[in-house]
Amino acid sequence: MKEVLTVCPFCGCGCGIYLTGENGIIARVTPSLSNPVSKGSLCIKGWHISEVFTSPNRIQKPLIKVNGSFKEISWEEAFELISLKFNSIKDKENSFGIIGSSKFSNEDSYTLHKFARQIIKTNNIDSSFTLHYAPLIERLNDFDFYVTINDIENSDLIIIIGSNITVEAPQIARRVLKAYDKGAKVVVINSLKIPFSSIASIYIQPVPEELSVLIETLGKIINKKSYDKSNSNIFKLEEIASLYVKAQNPVCICGEDVFKGVKGGASFSSIFEIFKHRLFPLFTINNIIGAISFGVSPYVNEKKGLNIIEMLNASLEGSIKCLYIIGEDILLSAGDYNRTREALEKLEFLVVQDLFLTETALLADVVLPACSSLEKKGSFINMEGSIQPVLPVLKPLGDSKPDWQIFTELSEKLGNKLFYKDFDEITKEIEKINFLKNKKFLQAEVSHLGDVISDEFPLWAKVDNSRLFFHTGTLLKNSSTLMREIEQGTVIINSEYAKENDIRNNEKVKIISKRGEIIRNAVISDEVLKNIILVRGGLGDFSSNVILPFGLKWTTVRLEKSR
Amino acid sequence: MDNSKTGEEQMNKLIKKENIKLWLNEIIKKYKVIAPYKLETGDFGFKPISNADEITLDYINPVISPVKQILFPAREVMLHYKKKGDSWEVELPKETDEKVVLFGIRSCDLSAMLFLDKFFMEGFVDNYYKSRRDNLITVNITCTEPADWCFCVCADCGPSKEEGFDLQLTEINDNYLVEIGSPAGKELVNIDYFKEAEESNLKEKERLVEETKNNKFKMPTTYFSKAIQNITANSIDKELWDKLGGRCLGCGSCSFVCPTCSCFNVIDEGEDSKGKRVRSWDSCMYCGFTRETSGYNPRKAPGDRVKRRYYHKLSYYYLTKMGSCGCVGCGRCIVSCLGGIDMPMVVKAVRRGKV
Numbered sequence: 001m002k003e004v005l006t007v008c009p010f011c012g013c014g015c016g017i018y019l020t021g022e023n024g025i026i027a028r029v030t031p032s033l034s035n036p037v038s039k040g041s042l043c044i045k046g047w048h049i050s051e052v053f054t055s056p057n058r059i060q061k062p063l064i065k066v067n068g069s070f071k072e073i074s075w076e077e078a079f080e081l082i083s084l085k086f087n088s089i090k091d092k093e094n095s096f097g098i099i100g101s102s103k104f105s106n107e108d109s110y111t112l113h114k115f116a117r118q119i120i121k122t123n124n125i126d127s128s129f130t131l132h133y134a135p136l137i138e139r140l141n142d143f144d145f146y147v148t149i150n151d152i153e154n155s156d157l158i159i160i161i162g163s164n165i166t167v168e169a170p171q172i173a174r175r176v177l178k179a180y181d182k183g184a185k186v187v188v189i190n191s192l193k194i195p196f197s198s199i200a201s202i203y204i205q206p207v208p209e210e211l212s213v214l215i216e217t218l219g220k221i222i223n224k225k226s227y228d229k230s231n232s233n234i235f236k237l238e239e240i241a242s243l244y245v246k247a248q249n250p251v252c253i254c255g256e257d258v259f260k261g262v263k264g265g266a267s268f269s270s271i272f273e274i275f276k277h278r279l280f281p282l283f284t285i286n287n288i289i290g291a292i293s294f295g296v297s298p299y300v301n302e303k304k305g306l307n308i309i310e311m312l313n314a315s316l317e318g319s320i321k322c323l324y325i326i327g328e329d330i331l332l333s334a335g336d337y338n339r340t341r342e343a344l345e346k347l348e349f350l351v352v353q354d355l356f357l358t359e360t361a362l363l364a365d366v367v368l369p370a371c372s373s374l375e376k377k378g379s380f381i382n383m384e385g386s387i388q389p390v391l392p393v394l395k396p397l398g399d400s401k402p403d404w405q406i407f408t409e410l411s412e413k414l415g416n417k418l419f420y421k422d423f424d425e426i427t428k429e430i431e432k433i434n435f436l437k438n439k440k441f442l443q444a445e446v447s448h449l450g451d452v453i454s455d456e457f458p459l460w461a462k463v464d465n466s467r468l469f470f471h472t473g474t475l476l477k478n479s480s481t482l483m484r485e486i487e488q489g490t491v492i493i494n495s496e497y498a499k500e501n502d503i504r505n506n507e508k509v510k511i512i513s514k515r516g517e518i519i520r521n522a523v524i525s526d527e528v529l530k531n532i533i534l535v536r537g538g539l540g541d542f543s544s545n546v547i548l549p550f551g552l553k554w555t556t557v558r559l560e561k562s563r
Numbered sequence: 564m565d566n567s568k569t570g571e572e573q574m575n576k577l578i579k580k581e582n583i584k585l586w587l588n589e590i591i592k593k594y595k596v597i598a599p600y601k602l603e604t605g606d607f608g609f610k611p612i613s614n615a616d617e618i619t620l621d622y623i624n625p626v627i628s629p630v631k632q633i634l635f636p637a638r639e640v641m642l643h644y645k646k647k648g649d650s651w652e653v654e655l656p657k658e659t660d661e662k663v664v665l666f667g668i669r670s671c672d673l674s675a676m677l678f679l680d681k682f683f684m685e686g687f688v689d690n691y692y693k694s695r696r697d698n699l700i701t702v703n704i705t706c707t708e709p710a711d712w713c714f715c716v717c718a719d720c721g722p723s724k725e726e727g728f729d730l731q732l733t734e735i736n737d738n739y740l741v742e743i744g745s746p747a748g749k750e751l752v753n754i755d756y757f758k759e760a761e762e763s764n765l766k767e768k769e770r771l772v773e774e775t776k777n778n779k780f781k782m783p784t785t786y787f788s789k790a791i792q793n794i795t796a797n798s799i800d801k802e803l804w805d806k807l808g809g810r811c812l813g814c815g816s817c818s819f820v821c822p823t824c825s826c827f828n829v830i831d832e833g834e835d836s837k838g839k840r841v842r843s844w845d846s847c848m849y850c851g852f853t854r855e856t857s858g859y860n861p862r863k864a865p866g867d868r869v870k871r872r873y874y875h876k877l878s879y880y881y882l883t884k885m886g887s888c889g890c891v892g893c894g895r896c897i898v899s900c901l902g903g904i905d906m907p908m909v910v911k912a913v914r915r916g917k918v
Binding site for chain 2: 026027039044181195
């Protein structure tokens with residue numbers, strides 16, 4: 001009944017939690033009162049950790065695909081098969097790719113970085129960072145953590161740009177409310193209405209393609225340069241600028257709709273220039289910062305490798321022949337489901353290492369069972385840049401192993417012995433290496449080309465994560481309580497648009513983008529602007545990837561009635 | 564009358580502070596003892612102890628009430644089931660008759676236990692709860708250093724209890740005054756280290772409690788009565804509830820940390836042929852909590868759920884049913900609510916008709 005202090009494995013807030021393991025289950029989850037992030041509280045996801053990681057759906061043994069179905073094998077057999085296949089692949093530098101998890105520990109990340117560069121000898125290694133934070137990549141060497149989570153509580157002006165903050169980072173939302181209660185002004189700039197729009201003293205609801213221009217203008221006003229006064233929101237922008245100039249401790253929080261929104265590169269670039277040391281980007285995956293800090297990135301060696309999307313494209317073109325994917329359900333996270341699927345199916349050999357038999361794992365030739373962060377030692381870096389230790393509460397489930405150990409054993413099988421005997425050896429080594437802190441990134445520019453409005457696709461569509469889903473939902477769909485909370489998938493449509501196009505409440509509509517189509521029940525509501533639809537919630541969330549481009553949450557669509 | 568008073572006086576003992584650990588070690592020999600301790604991280608928790616040196620009585624209430632944690636655990640296996648031929652084999656968890664002494668809890672948590680007793684043991688009896696409750700002996704302490712968020716005095720649940728305890732300790736100078744409230748409690752002091760308390764000790768305790776009530780609470784007064792009146796009369800604008808609901812992030816923390824909240828969900832976890840039935844804490848602030856099988860949800864909007872929660876806590880209907888309002892003033896909701904919706908805040912809003 002010992003309480004172990006560890007870090008919540010879900011979002012990037014990094015709450016300190018006590019877990020109590022008893023007979024192989026988590027009997028209790030308690031938020032730490034003294035931890036600077038959790039301060040005695042958790043979100044709905046954190047409270048239900050106990051239902052997720054001991055789920056009977058966990059993979060407990062290595063699996064191999066025989067005639068289309070999976071068969072359990074031993075680790076020895078799995079390593080044998082994998083090393084044979086890996087060794088048979090020629091020109092690994094160009095034909096081999098590794099996609100690492102943004103959820104596993106710093107130690108796992110660093111071991112994978114070495115595995116890629118020293119054993120496989122390829123720079124084609126990436127995490128989902130490139131999918132979710134592409135606009136930040138060219139700024140990585142200028143980036144630092146200036147604002148802490150608790151600074152936000154003492155801020156007197158909070159500007160929230162493109163983030164449904166209550167969903168993306170509940171602990172940050174908590175700080176915003178605390179600051180608001182103490183008299184801080186809240187400004188919201190978002191194409192979609194968010195719960196905090198109602199407490200905002202200034203709320204701007206731009207059409208998606210307008211956001212980058214808007215922020216650019218805001219920058220000009222603040223920096224006293226000449227600007228175009230024809231913008232319909234110009235008075236509000238001038239007011240924001242005047243608040244910003246007067247504020248003692250302003251903070252700008254930006255999130256998903258900047259990073260994965262329309263013209264996100266331009267928007268983020270302006271935000272970065274304007275707010276610099278007052279910027280707090282929401283990194284919403286527990287250790288996505290750790291992944292890039294410890295080498296799971298194509299931009300940290302002497303030579304650039306392919307990023308996650310380039311790897312998928314290279315597979316479609318036939319140059320990448322083998323992928324080793326760890327803890328990333330890329331089929332659901334990359335966007336453009338059909339293209340991703342095609343890319344994965346085209347591979348000669350696919351190894352997936354995960355906790356669950358994910359959609360991506362179903363396409364694999366070999367699946368390796370990793371253990372969860374509740375079953376191993378390590379550390380995570382949260383969204384304010386704090387490194388927090390992670391401690392095991394349970395024994396590894398079944399035959400599952402810590403990721404770093406799998407990389408180590410596999411490298412030995414591949415004929416190399418430069419890896420680690422124990423965990424402490426890695427800890428010692430990574431103390432010196434932190435690519436983000438040491439500003440060691442190669443200059444790179446990654447842009448996800450978004451869609452544009454046309455006669456064929458006249459509406460903007462945002463695919464919204466359910467607040468209950470962390471990332472792709474792979475983990476949380478194992479919690480019965482959270483599954484009960486999932487609402488049926490819907491599409492929110494503006495009433496005026498609905499009237500003009502004779503769409504009624506609860507009617508099934510087809511949402512068509514240039515990549516594919518999905519069907520949703522319509523909910524008529526003026527929470528969205530006339531030329532935007534919001535695809536929301538539901539288990540069907542997974543399939544809503546079909547309409548999205550790689551790395552974005554926005555696309556353009558048309559609606560049709562569905563029979 | 565006089566007799567009973569003499570009786571009461573005889574029920575009070577005194578123990579020297581330096582002997583308290585010796586006494587506790589005697590208890591440990593006979594009972595399983597769960598007591599507060601300080602973790603290396605700086606937080607406090609309750610755990611089974613094997614030596615009195617492990618405990619601290621100078622602690623901040625843990626986020627989860629120790630009483631709730633023991634009597635109504637967050638996750639509990641109710642039964643294991645297995646398919647056997649055409650029928651099912653059901654195995655219940657083993658009951659133990661081990662007596663447990665819960666040492667060093669505060670009056671708020673003790674009050675919450677008495678509240679939970681009503682829910683789980685009056686009318687329909689919950690045997691999972693009862694089997695643990697029957698074996699539980701509590702030793703609570705009079706609290707003279709309330710935390711920043713405490714308001715037990717407003718809920719009349721602290722800082723000291725007048726009844727309902729097995730043993731109650733109050734620190735008086737170099738001694739602890741030990742009030743005996745039940746035969747089980749008496750059993751614990753049936754050894755050396757104790758002497759009879761005197762009238763002056765009781766007077767000193769009363770003085771201390773009054774001083775604490777008057778000078779030590781940092782929270783402004785929570786005026787329950789007007790709030791209960793307004794809620795019972797249903798005279799609060801929907802707009803107010805919606806405003807409160809607008810701050811709700813739907814985390815469920817309020818229900819989990821509230822020591823009087825007792826709602827649970829029952830889930831079967833397993834495969835087709837075998838598995839376990841698990842009961843786990845649930846929250847009325849979750850959307851699916853009141854959703855009906857048809858899909859209709861009478862409390863879909865967060866504001867409606869906040870309203871329901873506080874009706875349950877404060878309306879006269881539940882007050883008469885449960886004997887008290889559903890708040891003991893421990894202040895855990897103040898600590899834990901992500902949206903800053905807590906009992907004192909809601910009482911104030913409901914009283915004034917605005918946030």
